[in-house]
Amino acid sequence: MTNAYNILNDPFLNKGTAFTKSERETLGLVGTLPDFVQTIEEQAERIYDQYQQRPDGLQKREYLMEVFDTNRTLFYYVLEQHLEEMLPIVYDPVISPAIKHYSKIFMRPQNAAFLSIDNPDAITKSLKNAAGGRKIKLIVVTDGEGILGIGDWGTDGVNISVGKLMIYTAAAGVDPREVLPVVLDVGTNNKELLDNPFYLGNKHERVTGDKYYDFVDKFVKSAREVFKDVYIHFEDFGRDNATKILNKYRKEIPVFNDDVQGTGIVCLSGVLGALNISKEKFTDQVFLTYGAGTAGMGIANMMYREMLVEGMDPQEAKKHFYLVDRQGLLFEDTPGLTPEQKPFVRKRSEFDNPDELTDLEKIIAAVHPTVMIGTSTNAGAFTEGAIKEMAKHAKRPIIFPISNPTELLEATAEDLIKWTDGRALVATGVPSAPVEYKGVTYNIGQANNALIYPGLGLGVLASESKLVTDELLSAAAHSLGGIVDPNEPGAAVLPPVSKLPTFTEKEAIAVAQAAIDAGLAGDNIKDAKAATDDMKWQPRY
Known part of the structure; x- marks a missing residue:
């Protein structure tokens, strides 16, 4: 050749x-x-x-x-x-059908690494081959079990890793030569894929238990050996595995889980933005998480930690949280509670009629939330009755239906504005057009993790941070303040995607500074802005 x-x-x-x-x-x-x-x-x-x-x-x-x-x-x-x-x-929402058709329309692998649990001894070789001699600093890895709101798509979920890395580069200037999309092909429980002759992944059910965790561990260790100090971003793992994997590595190496942490950070940023508009205190809020899976619990934990930062007693802080899942309001004796849910569940003795608290409208009437965030993928769950009930008890109800793709939203922004007579402070998980209501144009923030993870990642990479701690995550969340004028009628709770490159730079500097302040940065990293500027790549010949 x-x-x-x-x-x-x-x-x-x-x-x-x-x-x-x-x-x-x-x-x-x-x-x-x-x-x-x-x-x-x-x-x-x-x-x-x-x-x-x-x-x-x-x-x-x-x-x-x-x-x-x-x-x-x-x-x-x-x-x-x-x-x-x-x-x-x-990316989202068009990436969903692209994932569903991945095997059928496959042409090129986009420089991704495909790691099979049936051949774990090939992990190191596979990573080296996919990198092709490039110095990799950032990996986005998925096992394809919890893709967006569409579930288990096996090895076809590699598209999510490719898409996330596109946003890292487009939004934050992370060098595309230094990133690697990875998929861990551990099988799939999606019968449609298993029966599909065109499906390119392992045609067996998902491997679970020790064999699965050993495979993940071998990948992490191999990645850190092949690519010194690589930052690993876990994406769209199943709810039973995501937090467990994150907790295993987050105190040892720089790792991040977008579903557990990214969604929590962007929602915290949105709530802080909403409170800038309403002029209310964070510690006065009552939080209802509708959908207590990986993302929902990541959000609850992020809000809880912010309560502690604000100086609230831990036990008092937990009284401000209510979890709603498929069973309704979660109680201490609810069967099948996850370790992440247990700290936030309630006692039945707190309520006169606890057995009736399976209906969202009745739950709202009982707990009077001021902030309600939906990660349920239960389309239309935020009904007119439920929202009007919430608006009875909250002067400026903060409502974030953030499930995606679009057809899985708990409510539309237009309905939320109308049902609350313009009082709701709204963010959605997908792009929403401005809402015209009674002469005011309401700009709708997008609670898109793309507002958070690119700047966070750039800050981690620029500072050479040894870990991604709660302090770095908090710095990322607070960095989005001051971009939107909260005194403008109809102001959005989050900055617009059109300003993404501007505020990712601000966020990266804040994160890098937090790493420096915590003693986590590389030995030669003293100036957060200079380090961030040096790290950024520009698409120019």
């Missing part, structure tokens, strides 16, 4: 028609490209024109993935120019 062939087929090296005349001479590319030399701006104009001609989101995404597979710099340049428009295309 010629040098020209290798260059034009390496997305990290290829510039396509932007190779200059002198570069073509030097690299042996003369005659391998049309003669005209384009600028990256001209290439981007052509790409965007072709993008616009695709009729729907999935086809738009497939086209952008062709660019991604061909020319990484050009892909990120185009994404940077149209970030707000394209973010839902390359």
Whole structure:
């Protein structure tokens, strides 16, 4: 194979028609490209024109993935120019159907590492092969069990790792040459996949127990051996495994679980933003978590820790939390409680009619929440009756239906504004258009983890932090304040995605400074801003 062939087929090296005349001479590319030399701006104009001609989101995404597979710099340049428009295309919500069709439309592996539990001895070799000699600093890994709101998609869940890493680069400038998407193929319990002749993963049920945890452990140890000091981001693991895996490693190496921690941080940021608008105190809030799985408990724990930071007694703080899951309000004697749920459950003796507290409207009437966050994927669960009941007891009810994709939202922003006569402070998990109500335009914040994890990751990488502690997470949550004017009528509780690169930089500096202050940063890292600036990559030739 010629040098020209290798260059034009390496997305990290290829510039396509932007190779200059002198570069073509030097690299042996003369005659391998049309003669005209384009600028990256001209290439981007052509790409965007072709993008616009695709009729729907999935086809738009497939086209952008062709660019991604061909020319990484050009892909990120185009994404940077149209970030707000394209973010839902390359990630949520369009990534959901892309995952469902992954095996069927598979063309290229996007430089991912596919690790099979049936061949654990190949982990180290697989990581090295996928990296191709690149110095990897960040891994996003999934086992595909709890993908977004769509469940178990096995090895096809690798698309979530690819998508998350796209956001790290687009939003925070993490160098795409230094990242690696990984999927742990431990099987799947999705019968549709097991029966599908096109499915590319292991065609057996999920391996569980010690064999599963040993495989995860071997991956973590191998990754840290192959890529010194790599930061590992766990994504969309099942609710029985996510917190257990995070807790095993978080005091030893820099790790992060987006479902457990990221959702909690962005919701904390949203509540802080809402309280900036309502002028109320954090410690006066009563929290109802609707959907007490991985994400819901991550949110409850993040809010609880903030209560402690505010100086509240731990036992008093726990009285401010109520968990609602499939069984209704969770009590001490509710069967099947998880370790994460147990600290927050209530006593039946607190209520006159505890057996009736399976209906959300009745639960709200009994506990008077001021903050209600939905992670249930139970579409329409926040009914008009339930919301009006909440609004009776809260002057500015804070309501975040953050399940995704769109069809799984507990309520729409428009309904929440209407049902509370404009008093609700709302964020949704997917993009929501502004709501016009009684002459006021209500801007709806998006409680998207993309507001948090890219800046957090950049700060961790820039500071070379040895761990990702609660102090770093708190710094990330508080860093989003001051971007939205809370005195504007209809102000959003979170900054808009259009300002993502601006506030991720602010967040990264705050996180890096927190690492320095805690003595967790690398020996040579003294200036948070300088370290962050040095770390950022720009999509330019």
